[in-house]
Amino acid sequence: MTLIIDKSVYNDSVISKVVYWMSGDYKIVRTSLDEFSEQIELIATKAESSESLVEEKFFQLLNDFKLRQIVADETRDIKTILYAKAFAEDEELSEEDIHD
16 A cells, blocks of 8 residues: 655654654655655555545544644743753743753
């Protein structure tokens, strides 16, 4: 089965995570077609399942990891502040102190 992935929608990190998670059941060949698209070839190494289910699983994982990345990006500053406050001896540490 061959899929074409739009790299303007799913970045390399997200695609790599999906490839890793599916690598137990599939041999996966990644080929960059151009700056905006990547070809993913999935070759079953275990029990064969329908192509539509494989494609559904692949895109479900893509969307899951993309959402996780969005949440991580949006909460990065808050996490930094919490870590800094947790490990700082100065309890008066503010957000401005961290970003200076």
